[in-house]
Amino acid sequence: MLPALSELLADAHVVALPMRVRFRGITTREAMVLRGPAGWTEFSPFVEYDDAEAAAWLRGAIDFGWTEHVPAAASVPVNATVPAIEPGAVAGLLARYPGCTTAKVKVAEPGTTIDDDVARVAEVRRVMGRAASVRVDANGLWTVDQAAEALERLAPYDLQYAEQPCRTVPELAALRSRIAGLGVPIAADESVRKASDPLAVARAGAADVLVVKAQPLGGITAALSVIESAGLPCVVSSALDTSVGLGMGAFLAAAAMSPGYAAGLGTAAMFEGDVTPDPLLPADGRIGVRRVDAAPSLVARFAALPARTAWWRSRLERVHALLAAAPTCS
Template identity: 55%
Template sequence: MSHPALADLLASARVVALPLATRFRGVDVREAVVFEGPEGWTEFSPFTEYDDLEAATWLAAAIDFGWRPQPATLRDRVNVNATVPAVAAASVPDVLARFDGCRTAKVKVAEPGQVLADDVARVRAVREALGPEGRVRVDANGGWNLDEAEHAIHALAEFDLEYVEQPCMSVDELAELHRRVKYMGIPIAADESVRKAADPLAVARAGAADLLVIKAQPLGGVRRALDIVAEAGLPAVVSSALDTSIGLSMGVWLAASLAELDYDCGLGTSSLFTADVSVPSLAPHDGSLPVGRVVPDAAMLDDLAAPAERREWWLARLARCYDLL
């Protein structure tokens, strides 16, 4: 595929800063670039700490979504989970209330500066709020070493976990942990081992995970993510990278294009923002999201515009990443 000219990307580019209701991934504001291609609006929003080479894959995804027709979808709505940041247990009901109709919750654990007792209290509060019929999964973002992960899974097992996402960072650790806890019947999911890996299929070949968590932007777009799932031969959950509603629409398209989708997807994260680029935002209604393109609201683009120096930073980053494609 030949890429559009850089000028075509910059012509409609808007840099936005979305405030979060609760601190998440160490940030209170999520920045992104949104711009419009012939197929519709798209998004470039690699996390600020990522280098240009890694961020260029996110730009490839943005260009693909904005300039190329997407694969045919197999469903018109996608069920999604609530996402619970590393908040105090007392705050859990307020967080869950933002996710209309969601019966699955992903709970962040292994937060720097916290201890396992904090995780246990938070997960207990989620289980109590959802009741026995709700599904609870936890995400450590690779924050535990092997022994810590094994200990934590035992401590959290009483809450009937659907799966544990990225308990350790390396594929070797995941494989050994998978061996150690297999008897417990709690599946292991891989996220960073797929989206941040030079070889996203290594975790599947190693037998280190039971399912994959995939994200459209970090994997280079809908098509490439579908190819990875097909080659891995494992069930997949589609999750967000804390995108705006425009980026979320890319993830929903990916989820709607998967041949099999047995898990609720982590695409309800616009509910973590206090404002978004579209009105209404692409937020859960009765536990699901519609498939389709999102068009930003002009007034919201103005209201959420990033400060001038941040706009310059992002557009310079976009140009550097473009040169790497």
């Protein structure tokens, strides 16, 4: 059942966490953390998402905050995340991910070139060594031709997979066929979490791996259903969550991660601060599977400006109304 709006807002707080480096074009991550009967949870769809898309994120927040979930493991392995930085900054950034043996490297960043991407991936491989797993993530920003050219140049660095190299499912299918001889698997992210049918990419044979995120898929319960139906290896990742939201992802990863893959849940290392004094930071290449409590002092320290808080509360009210109008949620 959908909690009343007043219940959601009773202990809801909007924070603005400063980031160490620009990522996804932002330097500050806004999020709403709120407390339900099962514990703290998070509602943090990116600000450019419309209310219809944000509705799944609110279902995810409610699922975690109003449902008891039992951890299936004490910890999960996580990857380091390398934004579109200069090669000279790679070693220092990777040092924030102690023990991690997998790295996800952002590529196709607007304003950069394939040469920049190759140099960044080459430096990650040099610093981490040949035994490490290296992934690249283009966020759907390449055309099929651009992706084929880029992956041909990146393939010698032994990629674990290329995440969302193109935007659409037909493009992913065409690319997967075109680069079949390169030995670079294709992973789908946006084609899962932003799709009206998250299983379409699997049915189309357009991906080798699915990247799943708890909030955008409607929470742990809904995401587990997608993973079970997909029949493909799955990697659980974050959406630049606070440590509260990372806890949600950790519960999902413990229940559903495919062996041999690290989760993309080490992103607390990208923030200058968090809502807890004990954030889910990587240690020995892993994070714990636990619920995280937001600390009042840190919620106050990183509180968003009043106008932004009002914007988020209004957004929550509108999205709650959408869920209330849906027969399965009212």
